[in-house]
Amino acid sequence: MIPIELKKSFEDIVGAHNYDDSKAGRLVYSYDATPQFQSLPDAVIAPNNTEEVAAIVKLCNEYKIPIVPRGSGTNLCAGTCPTEGGIVLLFKHLNQVLEIDEENLTATVEPGVITLDFIHQVEERGLFYPPDPSSMKISTIGGNINENSGGLRGLKYGVTRDYVLGLEIVLANGDVIKTGGKLAKDVAGYDLTRLFVGSEGTLGIITNAILKLIPMPESKMTMLALYQDLEAAAKSVSTIIANKIIPTTLEFLDQPTLKVVEDFAKIGLPTDVKAVLLIEQDGPIDIVKRDMLKMAAICEREHAVSVKVADSEKEADDLRTARRSALSALARLKPTTILEDATVPRSEIAKMVVATNEIAKKYNLTVCTFGHAGDGNLHPTCLTDVRNHEEIERVEKAFEEIFIKAIELGGTITGEHGVGVMKAPYLELKVGKEGIAAMQAIKSSLDPNNILNPGKVFAKDSRKRVVITT
Amino acid sequence: MIPIELKKSFEDIVGAHNYDDSKAGRLVYSYDATPQFQSLPDAVIAPNNTEEVAAIVKLCNEYKIPIVPRGSGTNLCAGTCPTEGGIVLLFKHLNQVLEIDEENLTATVEPGVITLDFIHQVEERGLFYPPDPSSMKISTIGGNINENSGGLRGLKYGVTRDYVLGLEIVLANGDVIKTGGKLAKDVAGYDLTRLFVGSEGTLGIITNAILKLIPMPESKMTMLALYQDLEAAAKSVSTIIANKIIPTTLEFLDQPTLKVVEDFAKIGLPTDVKAVLLIEQDGPIDIVKRDMLKMAAICEREHAVSVKVADSEKEADDLRTARRSALSALARLKPTTILEDATVPRSEIAKMVVATNEIAKKYNLTVCTFGHAGDGNLHPTCLTDVRNHEEIERVEKAFEEIFIKAIELGGTITGEHGVGVMKAPYLELKVGKEGIAAMQAIKSSLDPNNILNPGKVFAKDSRKRVVITT
Structure with missing residues (x-):
């Protein structure tokens, strides 16, 4: 509960119409895209500018009230679920692309800009912003920065982190700092820019960003390679890269995923094969054509049963859209969809896919696997029903085994979805007790009252996935 | 002074032959490449492995003894000068390339590997490690990581930070943590990897690194464009990039630099022009040729008096080598060479060059300017004599004005050299009091006893450059 005098102060800062503590208003922001996490905030506030954000944070720090910064809440780690109540901070008034600087190849944006809108604005100038999370139609740049979002183009172009040059950040004490700039190089002190990218709103509130473009x-081509053997598909991936070709996209879909995606998208995807690779290359047309020929030859050598280049941009776009719709398509099948993102060195993908299937079989679960194979970033997705407690227990055990296997193969518990609440109990698997201690030391140093998105990244208890809290 | 019982403990850890507290041994490590900083350490220790590093750090933490990790000491910010005494930690026994993994395009290296040796090993496999600081013949990878070194290829390929995928780090409390991995994507907790890159040895001791290759x-071409007008050269730089061409290298040398470099390298560089751009592009040969033609046309349009492509790889190599020798060449002219690295958005290079010349004139100083123009990373270099106190005072004032101007143009006080002791008094110009407070909070949280490279990054007093301490 927000004390009445504090409510008054918040309303004075943002205007009464930007402060909402109605039951309905709070309910809307009580969950995000993560299945089965729900918790009511005490209020929802939509500040108009950085100064208002700073004033809100200062008050929250004084009164020790949690703040959960939230873009569109498309994350899959319960990163924006207000598990400890407090305030959900919205960026709907901070949603402008302030500048596209063609001389320095930078853009200056507010955190509430929708990713795809931004990408379109940039592309109108013949420029390119590569990070393209599957949620980009809805997600915000601020959310992408907080989660260090990846996407389909990550293999060649990297992730959100690689495109953030500078930030304006409101710290827990209300200080406003600016990091970086329109600078290709800057080593003035610690790299706060990259520390804050991917810190999931737990270290500060990002109010402005300078992005690299x-x-x-010049051109792009898209190809589909079909396999009757999962391992052959995985082998193709590492062989392509070992042959020193870095395609833009190297996506993998297994047969169960393929079937539901085709059923959803109806674009004539083959559903009688065990696995598909969606391969894209971009660049000067002659080089793209040459790379496509080389990659096609590699896929055939690795026993692809068919390799086909998309005939038109429409066909290519359909394929990409179908791939991006994998989660939505899978989500239609069962009441609960749990999508994970165990990630391994790309040389280990075949082993990881095989292990995932074995684990699914062992626990008698439906697990579909797709993902960014070129990055080693797989999305094993379990179709289940949270009301079936016995099955959910098996799901829990299966994913724990999947994470342990990923770590064993030199991988990580999350490649691009973040830790949030969902992965917090597993973080120690990857970074060890000592790593967590170091991260907690940093957290405490910047947010001693633990008001910034509390309960995220660091596990409070052994609670794992799929618990409903209302 | 190291207490006698502690000396015994150190010798037990590393072996007596790896512990040196002789006057001569200490003198060798009392300075680095930074002019006019000198301070004797109490001892020099060369551990054999991570466990020994951890044992040393634990003892130092207990006894509150400063540790200065040191590669080859080629940094220009007094980053490895043991200004507060204590121990200089050498990596001469940790100097192996442990693995080059062609399937994952990674290398695993110890910190003491010489940068150029590593680059050669990588290139033998047809792979590429782009960070190429001018000191790469001598510098170590560990030093490069601690300073987040740049280089000539930074424009297209980024800096050291962009090639560090994972680290093994000994923390101040002796904990050994591992960050990242052979992973294209990893968002498991805070990005400690990038926080430690460029932290100048003040947050932990790096003992192992996984690097991205x-x-x-496929090919490379080199071109020289000559100008009778500094601003025309600078304008060419931003026009090339605004035309959506990102060359590998876009180096700028002004006439005074050109003259001394030619005098040093004797490769027939023109010395009758006001400025030169050294431009390189790499990639598939047809694309390189096309880009070179486009860039040549732009340079001519921007009033270059001559544009010439190098005829042979030898000629190109001579040009690159000459550019890399700029500091050594300049250093021959006067007893003291102070090389700075004020960096601005690339659109502001012309203004920065003009301002630098005006400031030099105002203070009646010899300042030569060269640097990575494509990155906006300039190296105004003052040729002076530290014994001339009156002139040094003018140097001090001039550089302060240069830094203020860089900040005014949206730039930074250091693009690639680091803060160390040299730039610490200016850090506030860039990051503000609040930014320094945030960085200090992180430092204190990870190194509460301030044993890791103390006196660096954060200014202890208002002392600026060029003070001899023995």
Whole structure:
């Protein structure tokens, strides 16, 4: 509960119409895209500018009230679920692309800008912003920065972190700092820019970002390689890269995923094969054509049963859209969809896919696997029903085994979804007790009252997935 | 002074032959490449492995003894000068390339590996490690990571930070943590990897690194564009990039630099022009040729008096080598060479060059300017004599004005050299009091006893440059 005098102060800061503590208003922001996490905030506040954010944070720090910064809440780690109540901070008034600087190849944006809108604005100038999380139609740049979002183009172009040059951040004490700038190089002190990218709103509130743009690739081609053997598909991935070709996209879909995606998208995807690779390359047309020929030859050598280049941009776009719709398509099948993102060195993908299937079989679960194979970033997705407690227990055990296997193969518990609440109990698997202690030391140093998105990243208890809290 | 019982403990850890507290041994490590900083350490220790590093750090933490990790000491910010005494930690026994993994395009290295040796090993496999600081013949990878070193290829390929995927770090409390991995994506907790890159040995001791490699570009071409007008050269730089061409290298040398470099290298550089751009592009040969033609046309349009492509790899190599020798060449002219690295958005290079010249004139100083123009990373270099106190005072004032101007233009006080002792008094100009407070909070949280490279990054007093301490 927000004390009445504090409510008054918040309303004075943002205007009464930007403060909502109605039951309905709170309910809307009590969950995000993560299945089965729900918790009511005490209020929802939509500040108009950085100064208002700073004033809100100062008050929250004084009164020790949790703040959960939230873009569109498309994350899959319960990163924006207000598990400890407090305030959900919305960025709907901070949603402008302030500048696209063609000379320095930078853009300055507010955190509430929708990712795809931004990408379109940039592309109109012949420029390119590569990070393209599957949720980009809805997700915000601020959310992408807080989660260090990846996407389909990560293999060649990297992730959100690689495109953030500078930030304006409101710290827990209300201080406003600016990091980086329109600078290709800057080593003035610690790299706070990259520390804050991916810190899930637990270290500060990002209110402005300078992003790096690159020239738009001149052309793009898309290819589909079909396999009757999962391992052959995985082998193709590492062989392509060992042959020193870095394609833009190297996506993997297994047969169960393929079937539901085709059923959803109806674009004529083959559903009688065990696995598919969706391969894209961009760049100067001659080089793209050459790379496509080389990759096609590699896929055939690795026993692809068919390799086909998309005939038109429409066909290519359909394929990409179908791939991006995998989660939505899978989500239609069962009441609860749990999508994970265990990630391994790309040389280990075949082993990881095989292990995932074995684990699914062992626990008698439906697990579909797709993902960014070129990055070693797989999305084993379990179709289940949270009301079936016995099955959920098996799901829990299966994913724990999947994470342990990923770590054993030199991988990580999350490649691009973040830790949030969902992965917090597993963080120690990857970074060890000592790593967690170091991260907690940093957290405490910047947010001693633990008001910034509390309960995220660091596990409070052994509670794992799929618990309903209302 | 190291207490006698502690000396015994150190010798037990590393072996007596790896512990040196002789006057001569200490003198060798009392300075680095930074002019006019000198301070004797109490001892020099060369551990054999991570466990020994951890044991040393634990003892130092207990006894509150400063540790200065040191590669080859080629940094220019007094980053490895043991200004507060204590121990200089050498990595001469930790100097192996442990693995080059062609399937995952990674290398695993110890910190003491010489940068150029590593680059050669990588290139033998047809792979490419782009960070190429001018000191790469001598510098170590560990030093590069601690300083987040840049280089000539930074414009297209980024800096050291962009190639560090994982680290093994000994923390101040002796804990050994591992961050990242052979992973294209990893968002398991805070990005400690990037926080430690460029932290100048003040947050932990790096004992192992996993580096990202990329395929070797297929071909490379080199071009020299000559100008009778500094601003025309600077304008060419931003016009090339605004035309959506990102060359590998876009180096700038002004006439005074050109003259001394030619005098040093004797490769027939023109010395009758006001400025030169050294431009390189790499990639598939047809694309490189096309880009070179486009860039040549832009340079001519921007009033270059001559544009010439190097005829042979030898000629190109001579040009690159000459550019890399700029500091050594300049250093021959006067007893003291102070090389700075004020960095601005690339659109502001012309203004920065003009301002630098005006400031030099105002203070009646010899300042030569060269640097990575494509990155906006300039190296105004003052040729002076530290014994001339009156002139040094003018140097001090001039550089302060240069830094203020860089900040005014949206730039930074250091693009690639680091803060160390040299730039510490200026850090506030860039990051503000609040930014320093945030960085200090992180430092204190990870190194509460301030044993890791104390006196660096954060200014202890208002002392600025060029003070001899023995």
